[in-house]
Amino acid sequence: MCGIIGITKNKPDKIGHEIFDALTRLEYRGYDSVGMALISSDGISVLKDKGNINDVGHRLNFKEIMGSTAIGHSRWATHGPPNQINAHPHSSNNGKVVVIHNGIIENFMEIKSQLIRDGFTFISQTDTEVIPHYLSKLLDEGKTMYDAIVSLTQLIKGTYALVIASTTEPNRIYALKKDNPLVIGITDNEMYCASDIPAFLPFTRDVVILRDNELAILEPGKFQIKLIPSGKEIKRKPHEISWTAEAAQKGGFPHFMLKEIHSQPEVMKTQLKTQDDVFSKFVQHINQSNKVVLVAAGTAHYASLVAYHTIPEFSGKIVVPCIASEWETVSHIIDSNSVVIAVSQSGETLDTIKAIKDAKKKGAKILSVVNVTGSTLTTISDEVIYIHSGPEIGVAATKTFTSTALAIWRIAKELAISNGKLSEDELEEFTQAIERMPEAVKYMVAHSEAKSRDLAKWFATKKSAFYLGRGAGHIIALEGALKMKEISYVHAEAYPGGESKHGPIALVEDDYPVVFAIPNDNTRVKMMGSVQEMSARGAITIGVIEEGDEEMKEVLSHYFEVPRGFSRFCSTIPYSIPMQLMAYYTSCAKDYDPDKPRNLAKSVTVE
Numbered sequence: 001m002c003g004i005i006g007i008t009k010n011k012p013d014k015i016g017h018e019i020f021d022a023l024t025r026l027e028y029r030g031y032d033s034v035g036m037a038l039i040s041s042d043g044i045s046v047l048k049d050k051g052n053i054n055d056v057g058h059r060l061n062f063k064e065i066m067g068s069t070a071i072g073h074s075r076w077a078t079h080g081p082p083n084q085i086n087a088h089p090h091s092s093n094n095g096k097v098v099v100i101h102n103g104i105i106e107n108f109m110e111i112k113s114q115l116i117r118d119g120f121t122f123i124s125q126t127d128t129e130v131i132p133h134y135l136s137k138l139l140d141e142g143k144t145m146y147d148a149i150v151s152l153t154q155l156i157k158g159t160y161a162l163v164i165a166s167t168t169e170p171n172r173i174y175a176l177k178k179d180n181p182l183v184i185g186i187t188d189n190e191m192y193c194a195s196d197i198p199a200f201l202p203f204t205r206d207v208v209i210l211r212d213n214e215l216a217i218l219e220p221g222k223f224q225i226k227l228i229p230s231g232k233e234i235k236r237k238p239h240e241i242s243w244t245a246e247a248a249q250k251g252g253f254p255h256f257m258l259k260e261i262h263s264q265p266e267v268m269k270t271q272l273k274t275q276d277d278v279f280s281k282f283v284q285h286i287n288q289s290n291k292v293v294l295v296a297a298g299t300a301h302y303a304s305l306v307a308y309h310t311i312p313e314f315s316g317k318i319v320v321p322c323i324a325s326e327w328e329t330v331s332h333i334i335d336s337n338s339v340v341i342a343v344s345q346s347g348e349t350l351d352t353i354k355a356i357k358d359a360k361k362k363g364a365k366i367l368s369v370v371n372v373t374g375s376t377l378t379t380i381s382d383e384v385i386y387i388h389s390g391p392e393i394g395v396a397a398t399k400t401f402t403s404t405a406l407a408i409w410r411i412a413k414e415l416a417i418s419n420g421k422l423s424e425d426e427l428e429e430f431t432q433a434i435e436r437m438p439e440a441v442k443y444m445v446a447h448s449e450a451k452s453r454d455l456a457k458w459f460a461t462k463k464s465a466f467y468l469g470r471g472a473g474h475i476i477a478l479e480g481a482l483k484m485k486e487i488s489y490v491h492a493e494a495y496p497g498g499e500s501k502h503g504p505i506a507l508v509e510d511d512y513p514v515v516f517a518i519p520n521d522n523t524r525v526k527m528m529g530s531v532q533e534m535s536a537r538g539a540i541t542i543g544v545i546e547e548g549d550e551e552m553k554e555v556l557s558h559y560f561e562v563p564r565g566f567s568r569f570c571s572t573i574p575y576s577i578p579m580q581l582m583a584y585y586t587s588c589a590k591d592y593d594p595d596k597p598r599n600l601a602k603s604v605t606v607e
């Protein structure tokens with residue numbers, strides 16, 4: 001949510017063009033309005049409006065703007081509707097200070113009231129606007145910008161990635177972080193700050209990731225980081241990013257989502273390079289704990305259910321799955337013998353971070369499974385497993401779901417070994433399922449695409465659908481339904497197969513879509529019953545089944561076949577591929593943009 005970019009250069013350049021391009025590369029974060037400010041000693045000029053980057057940027061001629069220091073923002077509205085006035089940047093009344101912000105200032109109302117009493121005029125309905133006014137007030141009282149920012153941090157409560165500039169120091173950008181992401185990009189003549197690395201990747205691979213309560217002071221070619229409020233200087237070496245800007249582009253596919261679906265075999269291969277001992281560290285903590293609590297949101301929550309499905313069997317531990325925004329309910333059972341496993345692609349989902357902070361206070365061990373290196377979650381965890389999926393630009397998670405699931409299956413395997421829970425044959429089957437995953441996913445993408453495209457034409461005419469599965473199949477159904485609803489706006493609901501008789505079946509009528517995930521595991525026979533119940537009521541049944549399951553083929557209206565060897569172990573991964581493709585092609589058939597579903601943001605950094 002909210003994309004931030006700040007650039008300062010040693011000489012005037014086409015800075016508006018760079019801001020435009022950087023904001024375009026941050027589009028995946030989700031936004032409703034766009035703006036930029038050019039800073040010079042003569043003043044600050046702000047251009048902003050509601051709409052997408054292409055429209056607003058062209059209408060307001062971003063690309064024509066020349067200068068050496070500028071900041072840009074894509075806003076995802078929280079306080080005040082998306083409109084020109086509420087769009088960022090926000091300036092002080094005297095026009096000397098300008099600010100962009102990602103996050104929420106919780107106590108802005110009381111600060112605003114005081115500033116109004118002090119004579120400041122507010123233009124927007126945003127929480128952010130208190131910041132430029134407050135800073136300009138302190139600057140007028142003779143404080144330096146640094147001291148003013150320290151005072152600001154003592155006044156405001158909430159979450160923020162803040163980028164601040166002023167006419168008094170026109171070649172300086174101040175970048176401050178608490179709970180929301182900010183990264184710095186370094187070159188000899190320029191300095192960048194942004195919400196995410198792709199924003200400046202065409203210009204530099206040398207990156208420093210800011211941590212909470214750090215203030216970066218950027219000038220062309222140099223930067224300083226101070227811990228706030230102590231002022232202690234932080235020396236942090238830049239690290240080099242290995243992935244290319246090209247990796248963050250579409251690479252010949254019509255949408256990022258399709259590119260990301262197709263990239264899964266490669267992602268799986270990268271994941272498999274992670275050594276087993278990384279997973280064993282999680283295993284030690286799990287074995288020493290009295291219980292395991294899983295915390296995550298959305299797709300990450302569904303991926304975390306692989307742990308719910310496996311850890312009890314392979315360790316005998318109680319596992320409690322928790323949706324991050326419902327943390328309060330389970331918070332009471334956390335103690336110093338608990339292990340909390342947080343799962344998050346971005347590592348920035350605020351509900352997940354808040355849950356982890358609470359668990360940490362109670363002494364729990366925090367283990368996380370994350371994609372984005374150096375994200376907030378990784379800085380507060382005791383152990384981290386990176387899923388190494390590369391940047392995921394499509395808002396709907398695909399490759400990060402399968403890659404996270406694989407990481408958790410690998411934890412499960414190490415757990416089974418450590419506790420002697422599997423026979424040699426079973427262990428061999430498990431190892432094979434993991435090792436063959438890149439090839440299996442490649443096969444599934446290649447063999448599901450044409451059928452998914454065909455079925456999508458029919459799916460696009462439907463208003464609602466059921467997704468059913470039991471055990472691991474239920475996880476696949478949950479994720480399949482989420483993909484369908486979020487990008488094609490078909491009301492898709494997932495249920496455990498057995499539960500469908502307790503209400504949902506009332507909705508089934510002729511031509512009603514029901515999608516099944518049916519690995520050849522101990523749920524198969526009961527799932528056969530579910531298919532028949534639905535068919536008997538006129539449903540069109542689409543199953544993802546094991547290759548050669550002739551009985552299933554006879555009862556289903558349509559089917560996708562998954563190679564053998566993935567039923568007992570790792571089914572969540574190959575069985576999900578047709579679900580991703582059906583959702584993708586249904587969205588295309590309805591002429592929607594699958595990369596940018598309405599109302600959704602890639603990273604949910606508000607509660």
Ligand code: F6R
Pocket residue numbers: 297298299300301343344345346347348349352395396397398482486602603604
């Ligand atoms: C769905 C999707 C979201 C995210 C959720 C958590 O396709 O992408 O449901 O999974 O917002 O995000 P992370 O994994 O970044 O914590």
